[in-house]
Amino acid sequence: MEGHLVDPDREEMEISEDYPILKSFLAGSFSGTFSTILFQPLDLVKTRLQSPVANNHVCPPKHPMLSTMINIIQKENILGLWRGMTPSITRVIPGVGLYFSSVHYLKHSMDLRDPLTPLQAVSLGITARTMSGCLLIPITVVKTRFESGVYRYESMGQALKLIYKQEGLRGLSSGLAPTLLRDAPYSGLYLMFYTQLKEVSSLALDNKKLITMNFGCGILAGIFASIATHPADVVKTKMQLYPQEFRNAYSGFLFVYNKYGVMGYFKGIVPRMLRRTLMTTMAWTVYEQITRTIGLK
Template sequence: MTFLVSGGGADGMLAIFEQVVRRDNIQGLWRGMAPSMYRCVPGVGLYFSSLHSLKTALCEEGRPLGAVQAVLLGVAARTISGVTMIPMTVVKTRYESDVYRYRGVVEAVRTIYSKEGARGLTCGLLPTLLRDAPFSGLYLMFYTQIKYKIPEGLLASAITQPFDVVKTKMQLYPDKFSSLLQVVIYVRKKYGYKGYFKGLVPRMLRRTLMAAMAWTVRLSSNDPILKLLSFLVMLWSSLEYVRGVAWSTSVE
């Protein structure tokens, strides 16, 4: 997905999948697994705990969520999670790319901080929140209001995809892009409006699988240990499914 967004190399998910295997063998499909786990496991846990706390504090017990309530709760919970986990989001995005060659997560954090300071570990925060917060709000609304009738993950992913493109550009190339507007203009000039939806298919697969399975695990069991184990397995398998598209090359 990172490869598709950055616009380098082959075009299309299957072509990139083949290119990664041909170039780096099968292990290339798992590039970026470690930072993904560091980000996703605590991030999703924080999201659900924040969602539960906010719902308990602000909503009437036993009353179904309204559409507006669902959107606001999802946005607020994801904002808390997104701000907290932004350093690992930056590391994950760069770790998956060809632009940076880190040997480990710790080295990545140290290198980014030593060269760019705290700003480097928070670059792309605004487009990240503009991508993730609306996604979670829309997903929760679709899930609670029209449960099982529409693919809520697909709709939420499509609506927020332009922000994913902007976020990836800003985090991969902080020297080239210093503001959200710069990236918006660059993508429009270089790729046209379709550039805002590059990488949409793999992202839809990834986000839909993860969101659907996360909610299934959360709602299907009250055993916290089983929830944790199931959730770890879910994250591992779903991230593996799309890891073949997590590459990038330099901006032309």
């Protein structure tokens, strides 16, 4: 009988060590979903500011972000601020999950130890985001078009079918280059700033201080990474909304510069910086707490 006795503590420890990639995926998906729902209005406003439809004023408003939000509420009611929620969630649940599980897998397969060096952090972030970005580019295209107000698709399924029928695979992957130029460096820079800022910060002595430190480091990391990658975000939006006019990233960058000058590369930066910084910070803070709770750290 003794051979069949099971030590509960040992069994619990073995379970916590099983399926670390799956646990990373689930923890990342959970943390990303909550923050996406909360900050979707900021992403919508950012897309509208980068779209010509939202920039046809004779005199630009003094507060474009606020004016855009008021305009959306007046025309589409308050729920209009969450337009594009379905593709956003569809993209985030596997996207953020894939990103965090990829980071976990790459970190452990290459036997990288904390604290990561700046080069290790950048390389890890870029590789993980490139993998998830390439897989989910069709959903990113649909999300951008839903948010823009230019296209009126009835559902995600209809959008995917129409884009494929009218534009082929090229349409479903439009803006891939600037998307990767935006997301991969953002993730790499964010992870670098985040790990370095955490290392510089004094070590927390309890969970409350740890959460505060993680959140503060995440905010600063998000601001730096957002500024560095925003020009690619502007070009990505234009390529995904008007794929016939912008056949490659170079033509998009050139168009923005010729029409708006250097400042054109920073259209919509305030809502994107707020949304991306808060969303990424919350996702990383929640992810770190979950992984610590389930024994992945």
